[in-house]
Amino acid sequence: MPRPIHATISVDALAHNLDVVRNHLHQAALAATAAQGQPLAPPSIWAVIKANAYGHGIEPAVRGFRQAQGLAMLDLNEAVRCREAGWGGPILLLEGFFEPADVEVLDRYHLTTAVHHADQLAILAEGRRSRRLDIFMKLNSGMNRLGFAPDAYRAAYRSALRMRDDGVLNSVGKMTHFANADGPEGIAAQMAVFDRVTEGLPGPVSVSNSAATLRYPAVSLARDDHGAWVRPGICLYGGTPFADAGADSFGLRPAMTLASRLIGVQELRAGDAVGYGGLFRAEGPLRVGVVACGYADGYPRHAGTGTPVTVAGVRTRLLGRVSMDMLAVDLTPAPAAGIGAPVVLWGEGGPAVDEVAQAAGTIGYELLCALAPRVPLQVVP
Numbered sequence: 001m002p003r004p005i006h007a008t009i010s011v012d013a014l015a016h017n018l019d020v021v022r023n024h025l026h027q028a029a030l031a032a033t034a035a036q037g038q039p040l041a042p043p044s045i046w047a048v049i050k051a052n053a054y055g056h057g058i059e060p061a062v063r064g065f066r067q068a069q070g071l072a073m074l075d076l077n078e079a080v081r082c083r084e085a086g087w088g089g090p091i092l093l094l095e096g097f098f099e100p101a102d103v104e105v106l107d108r109y110h111l112t113t114a115v116h117h118a119d120q121l122a123i124l125a126e127g128r129r130s131r132r133l134d135i136f137m138k139l140n141s142g143m144n145r146l147g148f149a150p151d152a153y154r155a156a157y158r159s160a161l162r163m164r165d166d167g168v169l170n171s172v173g174k175m176t177h178f179a180n181a182d183g184p185e186g187i188a189a190q191m192a193v194f195d196r197v198t199e200g201l202p203g204p205v206s207v208s209n210s211a212a213t214l215r216y217p218a219v220s221l222a223r224d225d226h227g228a229w230v231r232p233g234i235c236l237y238g239g240t241p242f243a244d245a246g247a248d249s250f251g252l253r254p255a256m257t258l259a260s261r262l263i264g265v266q267e268l269r270a271g272d273a274v275g276y277g278g279l280f281r282a283e284g285p286l287r288v289g290v291v292a293c294g295y296a297d298g299y300p301r302h303a304g305t306g307t308p309v310t311v312a313g314v315r316t317r318l319l320g321r322v323s324m325d326m327l328a329v330d331l332t333p334a335p336a337a338g339i340g341a342p343v344v345l346w347g348e349g350g351p352a353v354d355e356v357a358q359a360a361g362t363i364g365y366e367l368l369c370a371l372a373p374r375v376p377l378q379v380v381p
């Protein structure tokens, strides 16, 4: 029998979360149309499936996000896997392409690419292709990660438009990325830069990640004169981008459940210690369960005593230091749980991945993406 740990991926939860986002945008469009007296439409959705769909697997994500208008990622191989899984819709490469040879892949698999520096534009201007490419020109509106500087953007955009008129490109869009959509600073400063720099430039707009899609849906609405796309990632997996609002508060469901079983039980007396370093010491008699899950499975080693975990349907706490292959839990609230008892580390029927992340000083994104390849995925409809 294999080790009892596994991650269940719910295709239904992925589809449900996409619906939640779609409804949220739809409501925002209705409200804004009524308030502004001009027709505003919900944007199209690029479902972001980078990093192996945040650890959920490309193929289940393609199935779960069938109703999305597009898929977005970074890795060309993942893009090819989407095509092989039968995805015929648009695919956006968020970091663009990396060398001239990649353009052939864009052409062959009909991929839309971000263009964030002048060299990429120059590469696109060369060579022969079977079809005209779709691009989004990326503006660095203040995050200082990828994108053309504000004072270089308009000239670059105009050369892209000339390439469109010359038959090299099919469509040219505008895009940027927010650094603080989840926090108190918000998006106003970057949006002001984006609006000023892109003013009057034609083409569809794409600015919002999960946090901006949920918190500021109005900036992503489509108008008569331009289309719009949002790029949600984490919320589609049932994680939250916010430190102060859980995913459940938006009606999102966890798409990944990391589960295992107890493979050992120890009866401690007062003063007995648990695990490497003996970081936890029992104050009195204590039943401790040993779970087949450790940091080599992707469980965070920085999660300490008190991190929530569910054993036999009862919420309890982690004890001591997480080992490579095991961790210990307090069985006081689950006195009947013995070897073989089911354990949920995060997901459906257990703590939210964001709670575990917070206890470990990180974010749910990192835990989902860092699920180790040795953990088998069980995909359920």
Ligand SMILES: *Cc1c(COP(=O)(O)O)cnc(C)c1O
Pocket: 048, 050, 094, 177, 208, 209, 210, 211, 231, 232, 233, 234, 235, 241
């Ligand atoms: C990762 C990423 C997203 C999605 O971010 P979430 O916070 O997961 O919604 C959107 N756009 C770009 C450019 C990204 O890199």
